[in-house]
Amino acid sequence: MDWLKEHPEVRTIRVAAADLNGVARGKRIPARFSGKVFTEGTRFPFSVLNLDIWGEDIEDSPLVFESGDCDGLLMPTERGFMPMPWLSAPTGLLPIWMFHMDGRPYAGDPRQALARVVDRYTARGLTPVVATELEFFLIDDSGKTLRVPPSPRSGKRRTGGETLSLRSLDAFDTFFTALYDACEEMDIPADTAISEAGPGQFEINLIHQGDALKAADDAWLFKMLVKGLARTHGFAASFMAKPYELWPGNGMHTHFSILDKDGQNIFNDGSDKGSALLRNAVAGCLAALPDSTLVFAPHANSYERLVPNSHAPTGIGWAYENRTAALRIPASGPAARRIEHRVAGGDVNPYLMIAAILGAALIGIEDGMTPDEPLVGNAYAQSLPQLPATWNMAINAFAESSLIARIFERELIENFLMCKRQEVHYMAELSEQEQTELYLDTV
Known part of the structure; x- marks a missing residue:
């Protein structure tokens, strides 16, 4: 008050x-x-x-x-x-x-679901540290075909992707200046912004938090802010997984580490490879990937993003400093040793996503799971177990999973399944354009 x-x-x-x-x-x-x-x-x-x-x-x-x-x-x-x-x-x-x-x-509240997972960490004297990276497109949706908005500076439309282009960022500097000011007002810790591979596509990183609930809040509020603020500037912003068929989609990558009661990172053993507990957490996340894909890819459009050679993972594997893998261990100093989970699209519910990731990692630690050897080279070119390739496959895997039952309460599982099955049924009545119009603003 x-x-x-x-x-x-x-x-x-x-x-x-x-x-x-x-x-x-x-x-x-x-x-x-x-x-x-x-x-x-x-x-x-x-x-x-x-x-x-x-x-x-x-x-x-x-x-x-x-x-x-x-x-x-x-x-x-x-x-x-x-x-x-x-x-x-x-x-x-x-x-x-x-x-x-x-x-x-x-139990059916997604934020309560994440709180329940965090409580399990707290009971073990552990604290997850979480950061998210959010990709989104700025889009002119005023016509039948989605296009890049004209630059407020030049009036021109850049029709191609410009990875890490300062020119692309500068073209929308008025919007990004307003966005950073708004993030400061809302206590959303927005850090680095870059232009991405798609036309009008950008990514902003949110600083890591020793409070997983706040990290999820930040991601949820950030999505709300970006979409709302873009409209005041005369265009749309969208986190939908794949608005353009021929360009990469939007992801929401999550980095996490875990601190013990003394504030020490349990993934750090002083080596470049990380601790046995890091490998336990990796193994838990990998084991839960097929069953939790519905959380990371919750919509019909989500599966347009999860295709080979598209900068989104399709195989279930992990690697050091390798962006083709589903789980990446970034190069860092030992104290910053962490796991990057790269499967989720920008269209996810951040609370469910972070709960699924942290819940799976904790299962790996509790059960002493051990992963296969880390990948080397292009994960797309290797023979790996695959993520569910369709929405229905993901729904079935989620429904039948014993691991999901250890992360989420039964009421939320049943509610989520009923929701997704109803969406599958009615989505079949929509054209591709109608689906795009639906997802553009809602997710």
Whole structure:
């Protein structure tokens, strides 16, 4: 509430939680009535965090008619208020998450799912350190064909990819300056920006956090901010996995290490190769990859990105300093030894993604798993076990997995499966253009 006192110009607030697809669901409240959100919380149905990508109820879900579509209790997260710089009127955003009326965390809330995994680390005296790298396209979607927006500086459209091009960054300098200013206002630790391989494609890294929940919050809020701010500049920004058939897609790479109770990185043994615990974590992540692909590739369009020779992994393997592998151990000083998980698309729910990665790594550590030898050379050219190649294959692997059952609670698993199966059914009725229009803004 101190934030509102410091910003008397704010007349309205938004309260928002992430649903299973990472879409923000919530309410608009006059600022003068916002105090009761902290004392009493707010309410909306449990089913709201389990809507499909169109925002429709899941047919035959027990959360809808069978239960009377009853309410959950939503309380503010520890994040507190922040501005919404993409809106013309001064507005405060208050992230919330869902509980039962008796105060128990709601298992179907993606943020609660991540909190549950983090609690398992805490119980072992461990702290995950997490950073994300988010790729997105700036797009002119005003016509039937997606195009790169004209540069505000020159008025020209750059039709090709310009990897690490300062010219591409400079062409949209007004947007990026506003974006960094907004990230500072929202306490999102945006670090380096680069241009990527696709036309109008960029990547921004978010600084590592010793709080996995904040790292996921940062990624979720960053996606919301980028999409909202781009519209104020006259174009769209999209994290959809593959908006252009002929260009690489958007990924969301995740780097993580784990600290012990003394703050020491358990992946570091002083060597270039890293510790046995690093290899345990790698093995857990690799073992869970087929079953968790649905989390990393949750939409129909996601599987357009996961194809050979496209800068996205397809085989299940790991390597040192090799970007063709699903898991990469970046070159670094020993104290910064970490794992880079490269499978997820930009279209993921960050809470579920980080929960799946950290949950799998912990299983590898708990079970003392050992990976095969690291790859050398081009992973695409090697005979490796493959990720599920289709949406249906990924759904089936997720449904049948004993490893997924150790990471997520049964209610979330069932809700996610019902959601994805409904989306598969209705997505078949859409043309490719209609799918693109749907995913462009929602994911």
